[in-house]
Amino acid sequence: MSGALQVRDLSLRFSGQQHALFEIPTLEVRPGSSLGIRGPSGAGKTTLFHCLAGIAQPSAGQIRWGDTDICNKDAQALDRWRHRQVGLIFQDFHLIDGLSVLDNVLLPAHFDAWRPAAQLRQRARELLAEVGITAFDRMAAVLSRGERQRVAFARALLFQPAIVMADEPTASLDPDHRSRVGDLLLALARAQGATLIVISHEHELLSRMDRNMTLQDGRLI
Amino acid sequence: MIPLFNPFPIVCADLRRNRLLVLVTLLLVALSVAAGIAVISQERALRQGSARAADDFDLLVGAPGSPTQLVLTAVYLRPQATPLLDGDILEKASSTRGVKYAAPIAFGDNWQGYPIIGTIADFANRGGKLMPTEGRVFRQRGEAVIGAAVKLPLGATLSPQHGLHHDDDDDDGDHPDHAHAAMHYTVVGRLPPRHNIWDNAILVPVEDVWAVHGLPDGHGINDAQRIGPPWNAARLPGVPAIVIKPDSIAAAYGLRGQFRNPRSIALFPAEVLNDLYLTLGNVRDLMSVLALTTQVLVVAAVLMALLVGFLARRRQFAVLRAMGASRRYVFCVVWIEVALLIVGGAVLGLLLGFGASMLLSHWLQAQTGFAMPVSLGASEGFLVGGLVLAGGLIGMLPAWLAFRRSIAEGLTVG
Numbered sequence: 001m002s003g004a005l006q007v008r009d010l011s012l013r014f015s016g017q018q019h020a021l022f023e024i025p026t027l028e029v030r031p032g033s034s035l036g037i038r039g040p041s042g043a044g045k046t047t048l049f050h051c052l053a054g055i056a057q058p059s060a061g062q063i064r065w066g067d068t069d070i071c072n073k074d075a076q077a078l079d080r081w082r083h084r085q086v087g088l089i090f091q092d093f094h095l096i097d098g099l100s101v102l103d104n105v106l107l108p109a110h111f112d113a114w115r116p117a118a119q120l121r122q123r124a125r126e127l128l129a130e131v132g133i134t135a136f137d138r139m140a141a142v143l144s145r146g147e148r149q150r151v152a153f154a155r156a157l158l159f160q161p162a163i164v165m166a167d168e169p170t171a172s173l174d175p176d177h178r179s180r181v182g183d184l185l186l187a188l189a190r191a192q193g194a195t196l197i198v199i200s201h202e203h204e205l206l207s208r209m210d211r212n213m214t215l216q217d218g219r220l221i
Numbered sequence: 222m223i224p225l226f227n228p229f230p231i232v233c234a235d236l237r238r239n240r241l242l243v244l245v246t247l248l249l250v251a252l253s254v255a256a257g258i259a260v261i262s263q264e265r266a267l268r269q270g271s272a273r274a275a276d277d278f279d280l281l282v283g284a285p286g287s288p289t290q291l292v293l294t295a296v297y298l299r300p301q302a303t304p305l306l307d308g309d310i311l312e313k314a315s316s317t318r319g320v321k322y323a324a325p326i327a328f329g330d331n332w333q334g335y336p337i338i339g340t341i342a343d344f345a346n347r348g349g350k351l352m353p354t355e356g357r358v359f360r361q362r363g364e365a366v367i368g369a370a371v372k373l374p375l376g377a378t379l380s381p382q383h384g385l386h387h388d389d390d391d392d393d394g395d396h397p398d399h400a401h402a403a404m405h406y407t408v409v410g411r412l413p414p415r416h417n418i419w420d421n422a423i424l425v426p427v428e429d430v431w432a433v434h435g436l437p438d439g440h441g442i443n444d445a446q447r448i449g450p451p452w453n454a455a456r457l458p459g460v461p462a463i464v465i466k467p468d469s470i471a472a473a474y475g476l477r478g479q480f481r482n483p484r485s486i487a488l489f490p491a492e493v494l495n496d497l498y499l500t501l502g503n504v505r506d507l508m509s510v511l512a513l514t515t516q517v518l519v520v521a522a523v524l525m526a527l528l529v530g531f532l533a534r535r536r537q538f539a540v541l542r543a544m545g546a547s548r549r550y551v552f553c554v555v556w557i558e559v560a561l562l563i564v565g566g567a568v569l570g571l572l573l574g575f576g577a578s579m580l581l582s583h584w585l586q587a588q589t590g591f592a593m594p595v596s597l598g599a600s601e602g603f604l605v606g607g608l609v610l611a612g613g614l615i616g617m618l619p620a621w622l623a624f625r626r627s628i629a630e631g632l633t634v635g
Contacts, residue, residue, distance in 0.1 A: 046633070047629075050628075050629045050632070053543070055542075055543055055628045055629050055632065056627075056628075056629040075548065076547065076548075079542070079545050079546070079547045079548075080545070081545075082543065082545040083544070083545025083546075084545070086545075088543050088544060090540065090632075094536070094537070094540040096230075096231065096234045096537075097234070097238055098233070098234025098235060098236075098237040098238040099230060099234045103230055103234075107230060107231075107544075108544050108545055108546075110226060110227040110228070110230055110231075111226055111544075111545055111546045111547065111550055112225070112226055113225060113226070113227065114225050114226070114227045115227065141238075155544075
């Protein structure tokens with residue numbers, strides 16, 4: 001089950017600093033479940049997020065997603081793993097303004113193919129329709145913030161990843177959109193059977209997660 | 222096996238998003254390349270064009286003075302107060318062993334701006350090698366054979382006007398104006414194009430030019446209608462230049478030595494042109510250095526702009542990496558963007574420079590009748606190739622920075 005997370009004795013210490021930013025003796029997340037992580041600013045939530053996604057290397061410990069120990073993989077293998085197994089969602093969406101909505105969703109498909117396969121193009125259209133975007137040829141630059149985040153959801157789910165990780169997915173949205181976009185994220189992840197890990201300050205969003213934890217003073221409780 | 226990927230969606234999107242920057246960069250690179258191309262190709266065109274114009278002039282003999290002035294006068298029809306050779310030298314040249322023909326070149330008149338040149342039939346048809354495209358060369362006094370660019374039909378008649386150019390109105394008072402009005406030439410032939418100033422010339426028997434100016438005609442009193450050699454030395458007026466066609470290379474060198482004396486100078490136009498080319502070459506070298514300096518500055522400016530652009534896009538590259546793009550993918554995106562700008566600018570500059578050079582040559586030909594054949598050579602290839610290579614290498618710097626940068630660091634850029 002590649003969506004099962006097992007963390008052992010994880011710690012991250014920046015060079016020259018006495019105390020670790022965080023120390024997490026153990027953390028387990030069942031595949032297909034959702035985990036919300038909150039905490040005060042500067043607690044290290046985003047750094048933990050990067051470690052769990054294989055973007056940053058911890059100082060010590062083990063992070064296993066299913067059978068994959070991501071702390072012992074080389075950069076190339078981690079790229080491939082993230083590409084196929086992880087759907088990442090950012091606070092600022094990070095769409096490419098010069099591309100259409102459909103091309104933004106299909107962008108990851110160009111990382112290992114010259115042209116996305118027909119079924120992948122079809123899936124991209126279906127995902128966009130699922131998040132309520134039907135004007136596939138509109139340029140990303142003209143979308144509203146809510147629309148941009150919904151396109152980012154579709155992009156993250158293109159390869160049916162086992163893991164979906166979102167860093168403050170609703171923080172850039174106005175209050176009207178937050179609730180709807182949060183619902184959509186949860187619904188999409190559940191429909192895909194993906195494990196969902198969300199970093200957020202939003203109480204309403206976190207309240208709908210299967211489990212919530214707080215990162216404070218270097219401890220995840 | 223290296224997996225195939227496609228960086229072009231990102232490259233195209235980035236170039237589209239930064240249209241203005243792309244346009245300015247392309248233009249900067251293109252203009253710097255065009256300047257270099259134009260300088261190099263024009264210098265070569267001038268060299269080839271001037272050498273071609275001198276092909277018909279094996280050995281030039283003139284009065285003692287400036288060799289450059291003699292070449293400009295006889296080859297390029299740009300006379301300026303040219304001193305005259307004594308007439309007997311023409312007679313001597315004509316009768317010297319090893320000379321196929323010795324042709325006087327006499328100026329002074331024009332018709333509607335076309336210079337009228339007095340010479341002999343052998344020079345008009347270059348010793349029989351230059352067959353008229355229409356009609357024939359002159360055989361008697363009062364006949365004219367015209368250059369390919371002279372707008373006159375066969376059978377037309379014309380009267381000379383004093384001065385080598387249409388607007389010359391100098392009147393030195395030593396020739397009777399009515400003699401010009403009374404003189405009529407009939408066009409009997411048209412020469413093929415030579416792609417030089419001689420295409421605009423009207424060639425007539427030199428005796429007519431002398432007669433119009435009240436000078437003896439080089440023949441005896443009883444030979445009033447005769448044209449060409451043999452000459453009567455006692456009745457030969459001075460001439461600005463003599464073109465000698467030697468019958469061999471050895472003869473050419475012998476004749477050059479023979480006519481290099483206190484009364485005359487003799488030279489191969491190529492000698493003078495070589496000196497001019499040396500000077501031109503120096504100017505070309507200087508211009509090339511300036512063009513190269515401009516290119517280096519432009520490339521440096523482009524590099525700075527690209528680095529600034531790269532710094533502004535660190536986060537985008539980090540996001541691509543976070544989504545699973547390989548380092549190679551991001552390297553290719555950045556490198557292709559830079560390389561496209563440099564290569565695109567270089568190709569555009571090549572076309573612009575070649576076009577500008579063509580236009581300039583066309584304009585010069587229209588102004589002077591002097592053909593300057595524009596071509597692209599190895600020098601231009603090296604210039605563009607060097608820039609493309611430099612662009613390829615320069616593009617690697619931001620690409621390498623993108624390749625090496627950690628994803629987490631890029632994602633936390635504000």
